[in-house]
Amino acid sequence: MSHVPVLLKEVIHYLNPQPNENFIDATIGEAGHTMAILDKNKPNGKVLGIEINPDLFQKLQRIENEDSKLNVKERLIVVNDSYANLKEIVRNNNVQPIHGIIFDLGICSWQIESSGKGFSYQKDEPLDMRFNPNQDLTAAEIINFWEIEKIEQILREYGEERYSHRIVVALKEARKKERIVGTQQLVDLLKKTLPKNYDNRRIHFATRVFQALRIAVNKELENIEEGLKQAVQILEPKGKIVVISFHSLEDRIAKRFFKEQEKNNELQILTKKPISPSIEEIKKNPRSRSAKLRAAQIN
Ligand SMILES: C[S@@+](CC[C@H](N)C(=O)[O-])C[C@H]1O[C@@H](n2cnc3c(N)ncnc32)[C@H](O)[C@@H]1O
Incomplete structure (x- = not known):
């Protein structure tokens, strides 16, 4: 252990x-x-x-x-x-x-290092984030199929993400072109969308979005x-x-x-x-x- x-x-x-x-x-x-x-x-x-x-x-x-x-x-x-x-x-x-x-x-x-469930923005894994794999809702489901307004709300409320609006505008465009199924696809989108000097580099720019998705998926x-x-x-x-x-x-x-x-x-x-x-x-x-x-x- x-x-x-x-x-x-x-x-x-x-x-x-x-x-x-x-x-x-x-x-x-x-x-x-x-x-x-x-x-x-x-x-x-x-x-x-x-x-x-x-x-x-x-x-x-x-x-x-x-x-x-x-x-x-x-x-x-x-x-x-x-x-x-x-x-x-x-x-x-x-x-x-x-x-x-x-x-x-x-x-x-x-869970972060070995579960393969996409909890870490430093790995390239499926956007899953379920603690309990028997439930239906995954992070990919939220990112690809939830209404944009609902995603903005969870980013704001569960991630306390200041740029939630900017992120969902970019997401709306990206969703027209392809499914977002992996963590690195999401990280790339965030990288293009968020300021270079995000939060004075105190935290990684993907931290809040990943936190919000995890909380929403697992009803934490x-x-x-x-x-x-x-x-x-x-x-x-x-x-x-x-x-x-x-x-x-x-x-x-x-x-x-x-x-x-x-x-x-x-x-x-x-x-x-x-x-x-x-x-x-x-x-x-x-x-x-x-x-x-x-x-x-x-x-
Ligand atoms: C921070 S870890 C606990 C580590 C533990 N105290 C130790 O010393 O090894 C939190 C654990 O709670 C589990 N967990 C999360 N939500 C839960 C829930 N609703 N019911 C039961 N376990 C849950 C997670 O899967 C994870 O294994």
Whole structure:
């Protein structure tokens, strides 16, 4: 497993797993956070891990044999589903009471580097971007067939892309000539359309468009709302929720949700300000640089 878990020390600090307590890893990915939790909640505490991607789910089956000292086989349950179905997953898997849940949003290194699904503007792959290959909607479908106005809206809302109008004007022309099926075709179009000095070169010019497509394809923002809502309902009193987000839209959802629930006396916010990785962590793991952690405790 190659994914380096982000803000690991901080996740453990806020979840504070004790022997024999049970936890949910709503985005188990490559199990980085999960393995650290399993180390703390031994000998009999369980982790219920949820992973939407079937390839990662298959890979996760193998870690059962990796660490016999932790007795992972008995203590880790992995489900191939979406955390938007959290309540039902918990009901079906008999892991209760639950003392904490972590959401480490977004995608993991394997998806970017090896899934072949077009998550990276640095590779030439089909414009797919589905976490769950069983769903119909792909990024290519959006780019080629959605109404231009709808595409402009997702670029603006999910990508916070300032040049969304300029991009869809170019896209409208390009669509008359050919189907846009690969990531590099899209990157070339953006390169021709966007200013040379895009955002003072602070980020790659394709970043926001790729982010917007990924969010739209996977309904990521709706899922986060749903997952958080259900998390509050399945946790024990004093149970912890930890959310790690990687862009401002995700962080805003977590922030607003916690504030609202605190107002309703459902929980107490543990992080007045979001926690960011240290400079040392960012140096070791550049992917962590935009991470923000928020934590709360059920009343
Ligand atoms: C940032 S990675 C998690 C990495 C993990 N914490 C680790 O240390 O290895 C996020 C994972 O969540 C998965 N994911 C995304 N949306 C999901 C959803 N709605 N339900 C369940 N898993 C989801 C992604 O496929 C990805 O593997």
